[in-house]
Amino acid sequence: MMAISHLTEPLISKAKSADKLEYLGLLVSGILMGLWPAWPLAWVALAPLWYVIHRGGSLRRSAFCALMWGVGYHGAMLEWVLHLHPLMWLGVPWLGSIAIALFAYTFVTLWGAGIAVMWAVGMAVLRQIASLGNLGRVFVGTALWCGIEALWSIGPLYWTSLAITQSPSNLVIVHLARLSGHLTITAAIVAVNGVLAVSAVRSYSRRWLMAAVGLFAIAHLIGWGLYQQPLQDQPAAALNIGIIQGNIPSREKLTYRGVRQAEDVYRNNYRQLAQDGADAVLTPEGAIPTRWNRETSIFSQVVREVGVPLWLGTFVPTDNAHIYQSLVEVAPNSAAQYNKIKLVPLGEYIPLQSVLGDLISRLSPISTDMLPGQLSQRFDSALGQAAVGICYDSAYDWIFRRQVAQGGEFILTASNNDPYPLRMMAQHHGQDVIQSISTDRWAARSTNTGLSAVVDPHGHTRWMSAPLTVDTHIATIYRRDTQTLFVKRGAWLVPVLLMLSGVWVVRSRD
Known part of the structure; x- marks a missing residue:
């Protein structure tokens, strides 16, 4: 027994070190997503979290991985909240001013990270009840992320939708918002990252890599078509x-x-x-x-x-x-x-x-x-x-x-x-x-x-x-009196994606 214990201790230590590196990598990838306005990073920076989801894991592990990524992203995007300090002109002591700024920054960062945490937990639960496969996981995961963001968008704190990573630098892709609002942009980002992560899970499968590139190109071609419409102002x-x-x-x-x-x-x-x-x-x-x-x-x-x-x-x-x-x-x-x-x-x-x-x-x-x-x-x-x-x-x-x-x-x-x-x-x-x-x-x-x-x-x-x-x-x-599809129908894409995902999950359980 003692010999076995001596053999397993290095393995346990090695596993813990690997976990720490993975958490650090997720934190860094979240920060990369938040390096606004470097919009190209958004099309790859969610892939590490997707990689965790594709591999599978416990609810607790999935949630913590998502928390690390979310803290990195929202923390990087919202660092300006710290500029609440100084508040001494309001009669707040210097130390109290620092505390208020730190509390506000921590709270809004964790609130935003809640989107990723809820998504990761939801995906872990779905993995236990349905055999979705890679394509199904990407589709359902995209729908779930958009659904959670839609929920956040009616709440009291909402600033860091994934869509903002593209505005105002990538105007072509921002035109997807004419179809079903800003969550159309979010859906494209989540889906491309999800397909890219499948490629990594499958030993960098060239077929899935090309699929990610193709999806990226299709999203931009649709945006380009909308971008080319003349204004025709009178x-x-x-x-x-x-x-x-x-x-x-x-x-x-x-x-x-x-x-x-x-x-x-x-x-x-x-x-x-x-x-x-x-x-x-x-x-x-x-x-x-x-x-x-x-x-x-x-x-x-x-x-x-x-x-x-x-x-x-x-x-x-x-x-x-x-x-x-x-x-x-x-x-x-x-x-x-x-x-x-x-x-x-x-x-x-x-x-x-x-x-x-x-x-x-x-x-x-x-x-x-x-x-x-x-x-x-x-x-x-x-x-x-x-x-x-x-x-x-x-x-x-x-x-x-x-x-x-x-x-x-x-x-x-x-x-x-x-x-x-x-x-x-x-x-x-x-x-x-x-x-x-x-x-x-x-x-x-x-x-x-x-x-x-x-x-x-x-x-x-x-x-x-x-x-x-x-x-x-x-x-x-x-x-102007024109009406985009978004103006006419609202954020119709999210309920459609969620409905189709529900059907996909039910059929995957049969």
Whole structure:
């Protein structure tokens, strides 16, 4: 017995070392997936996790492997969350500021990693109840991943869909979003990686490798076909939109002096843009961080004098202690208003307030809870109906899809983006590019600190501001009434894939 024990100990040690290397490899591959905007990496970086799934294993092992990959991906994509620090200007001690930033970063990373963990556990369960085979495993695994992402996309925290790895750099593949939203892009990425991993499992089978290359090529050919469709905008539908980027950091803007500075910056630049020929002027989220009163606001008076509609980011009070984060139209004959739908937890509202309110309020700068806007709202502006998003709304394609389906002719987004770095600003731009392409609409983006931009329906950035500067611009965009398949039918691909996968699993058990 002792001799056998001496023989097995090195084998056990060797196996543990191999496990550690595999976990490290999964962490690294997740990080590679998150090296945005290096979009080609996304087409191979999920393959190591797929490799684990194809080989099979226990639920616990599958979950831990997925956790390592997910932490790598979402941690790399969301490192900008750490720029919440410093918060000392809010009266938070230095150590408390560090703790808040670390907690927020850890929480959002683990929340995002939950997608991969749920997927891996689901695939491990399916392996125990059905003999899917390699092709079936790829098909069902793709459907399951998209289904879990769809579930996440209606939740409170959603930013790092696999689709964002392709935007705005790979516009050809982003055009797949016109078919069934951003999850069409996700499906293509997951499927290609799954087939590639089959090749690795089968000793780098050339047949499966060529299948992965072929699937990659087909996805891009479909995207290329959609990308080549002409815009055919009509001169009569042109709108000259003025955009203001105020570049007033929140630590300054949320003071009496900062409010006065914001009023001067936006009022003076509004007058100048109107004088230069703008048909309307767009400002960022929370441009004027005070409670909106149309009757007493200086902007109502200025607009009456100038006559050009102003789309102003501000806070609109409700009948009680709550407020909306809103974009209001200040115009002689219109009073459109859009209220932000997806609020930021801890930043704009306190989750589980009845249970955690007292504790969280000590860690959060919120003084008044915000209420989310209704999905059914419309923004009927003086220049036509717009599809509007405020900041975090940009990650949720169903918000824009519904507004366009109801008649939205162009997209307006207003964001703050302070105190985050250029990487976050560029990712946010990528989110809006997806929305513009998926709905076939021109988009005007106004941000506080950057990157403000104008995007055409094919995702081309026609103009972009420099970050962390005061900037203004007038751009011509066009009203459009086209409807993509996504606008007409929504994210139809996910339920179809899940239904077919269910049939495949049932038949595999017979």
